[in-house]
Amino acid sequence: xxxxxxxxxxxxxxxxxxxxxxxxxxxxxxxxxxxxxxPASPLTATLKVTPEPRGxxxxxRLTGAVSAPCDxxxxxxxxxxxxxxxxxxxxxxxxxxxxxxxxxxxxxRVLELDVGGLLWEEFVLALPVKPLCSxxxxxxxxxxxxxxxxxxxxxxxxxxxxxxxxxxxxxxxxKD
Ligand SMILES: [Zn+2]
Ligand SMILES: [Zn+2]
Numbered sequence: 001x002x003x004x005x006x007x008x009x010x011x012x013x014x015x016x017x018x019x020x021x022x023x024x025x026x027x028x029x030x031x032x033x034x035x036x037x038x039p040a041s042p043l044t045a046t047l048k049v050t051p052e053p054r055g056x057x058x059x060x061r062l063t064g065a066v067s068a069p070c071d072x073x074x075x076x077x078x079x080x081x082x083x084x085x086x087x088x089x090x091x092x093x094x095x096x097x098x099x100x101x102x103x104x105x106x107x108x109r110v111l112e113l114d115v116g117g118l119l120w121e122e123f124v125l126a127l128p129v130k131p132l133c134s135x136x137x138x139x140x141x142x143x144x145x146x147x148x149x150x151x152x153x154x155x156x157x158x159x160x161x162x163x164x165x166x167x168x169x170x171x172x173x174x175k176d
Contacts, residue, residue: 002028004116008049008056009109015050015057018115025116026066026123037127040067040078045119055090055104056113062122071130072139073147083126089113 002025006018021044030037047060062083070077089104091111103114138148146153 002032002116002120003114004119005105005112006049006115007110008051008104008113009111011049011051011056013051015048017046017048020045020047020115020119022116025119029120029123037066037068037079040065043081043123045122047115047118049113052088055088055102056111057086057088058113058118059086060084062119062126066127068131070133070137072137073133073149074140075133075147077131077133079128079131081123081126083122085118085122087118089118 004020004022004025008016021042023039023042026039026043029035030039041064043062043064043066045060045062047058050057050059062081062085065078065080067076067078069075090100090102091104091106092102094106103117105112105114133149140146141148141153141155144153144155146155
């Protein structure tokens with residue numbers, strides 16, 4: 001995963017704010033995990049790091065937007081990202097295998113936070129499992145592939161839809 005190490009040594013007790021707007025992180029991550037999302041507007045974050053005796057508190061917010069194909073009809077959908085986070089990252093103890101994965105590392109007297117890893121985790125949490133263009137998107141006909149939002153298709157494949165099956169029982173009585 002794309003790492004971005006931020007030096008957080010010697011942060012005053014009241015904390016310090018950082019801005020993150022490196023768009024390469026998202027491009028790299030989406031490519032590495034082969035995800036069907038593309039950046040739609042810049043994903044930026046502000047975070048505040050406050051030192052703690054055994055680690056650091058990281059609070060912040062990630063905002064922006066990505067686009068993805070609708071899970072039913074494949075139309076491009078804009079997905080707004082607005083993810084707030086409030087995390088405690090524990091400093092690893094030298095020579096000890098930590099149980100929780102931590103995003104902090106110490107090199108000499110320098111303490112660093114993997115802000116790339118942290119924001120990526122928050123980004124993934126913000127994404128819908130199945131992006132939809134609308135909650136009641138009718139999707140594509142499984143037989144002919146027509147977008148059923150545009151109207152019923154002629155192939156009859158849509159009759160597989162149980163909502164349509166009820167209609168099939170109807171008989172149309174013609175009056176002379
Ligand atoms: Zn759709
Ligand atoms: Zn069809």
